[in-house]
Amino acid sequence: QFPFGRRLPCDIYWHGVSFHDSNIFSGQVNKFPGMTETVRKITLSRAMRTMRDLFPLEYNFYPRSWILPEELPLFVAEVRTMKDSNPSWKPTFIVKPDGGCQGDGIYLIKDPSDIRLTGSIQSRPAVVQEYICKPLLVDKLKFDIRLYVLLKSLEPLEIYIAKDGLSRFCTEPYQEPTLKNLHQVFMHLTNYSLNIHSGNFIHSASANTGSKRTFSSILCRLSSRGADVKKLWSDIISLVIKTIIALTPELKVYYQSDIPAGKPGPTCFQILGFDILLMKDLKPVLLEVNANPSMRIEHEQELSPGVFENVPSPVDEKVKVAVIRDTLRLMDPQKKKRKDTQLRCQGQDGLSSGPSQAEVSPWQDGLSSGPSQLTLCVLCRRCQSPEQAPGAGEEPPDAAPSPEAALPSLCLKQVFPKYARHFSYLRLVDRVAALFIRFLGVKGTTKLGPTGFRTFIRNCKLSNSNFSMAAVDILYIDITRRWNSMGIDHKESGMCLQAFVEAFFCLAQKKYKALPLHKQVLSLLELCECRLAALHGKRLVWGCG
């Protein structure tokens, strides 16, 4: 901790809330620039909508959502249409204020007319979402899952998922929503911060009883009832990868603005908290992503009226200590150095026998010397002294097992790039974002000016007799004005990424009318990338000439 300001460069910077330090030139920071903004309820809902427009079946794990106040008329109209076409449909919706957390300001409604428009909606935008009425119950109670996900790197994309998570339980038996029980938060909302205030909350030292349990204990129970737990895990992994694929375009825009390519800067990683609900049929549904999940391993207990004490929570400790410990093991800067050296050596003598580093379990390669070793030693508490830890690669074959060998196996499982080939086709908006970033021009910006947009159209040769440069300007002004009027970010003027994505989809629809949207977008992307590559090639030739 540096209460009076940092003096020395560090290997790993552990920021409390968000990426905020522009004076870091090396090392690794535990937050990505812009992550907090990217996972806010409204931004997440928008990103999911874009992906659902492109890939409706792949992105049906996020409840249908509308953004308030701007989409209130759309919400009212769509609900009316759905009710007209299916009169037996009796939906419930959940209204969640943007930027809220811990269940703050959330309420359930049966009809769009129940939205509380007085005051708060205008000043505090919100998301209204289809309420999942038939969740899976355990002991007659609704619960959700908090899973920890490590975004180890954005470029190339590397994702790890913790093998265990937390299950947070409601404290009143669940009933499907009716006008009578809509307001019963202990029945409908699983937030720990709310349910802790219920007289029914049970603190338990055991992982499979009480109001907070391990996810693995739920899986055991499901498995003993004959549920296909393997399929459930694979659905969860797919939900996590798809969600991160939806978030990466925005994150890349923030990243290049805060840490411009070619300048010295840190690399980033981040532990995210995924909140997932299981439906009765075991289908996982994404509720939200937390950029700053609580890592507390104790809870407050009221000893006598008004007297509180912090007591350890074994369930939190079991899950969270493993996540932090293994994040540090994976981010160990010495390991990266060893990997680079090994790659250099392999390059020099042309040898590449044995499993690649990526295939080796991250903690088979021994502990290293230097500051990271101290960090790991402090954390694991098992090694006697840092000096006793042998350096990586120096360990003689018959040496005592390295201190890391005494650690439990990694709780973080790599899922990307491991399963990349199943998901790469979904990364279309990433490619649109790459075009956007290419034409941003000024370093440090996140919005595209009219000149940048015109250059994009010109270089990709998208203007023709049917689509004049005047029409290009009108498209730019129309879309940019609408996005800026939504009041998301007034700091900079110009076209934000989402507005550019909308403009790009619009151009794709115009050019390739008969195709489904994802094919239209893919075709336009290929055309743009090909024309830009040709232009780049020409410039190189001119440069040589």
Ligand code: ADP
């Ligand atoms: P917050 O950030 O305030 O915790 P969440 O989106 O996590 O907001 O919602 C709070 C709780 O409300 C969740 O933990 C869950 O129990 C319940 N919830 C949220 N969205 C839905 C939904 N679409 N269907 C059913 N329950 C939901």
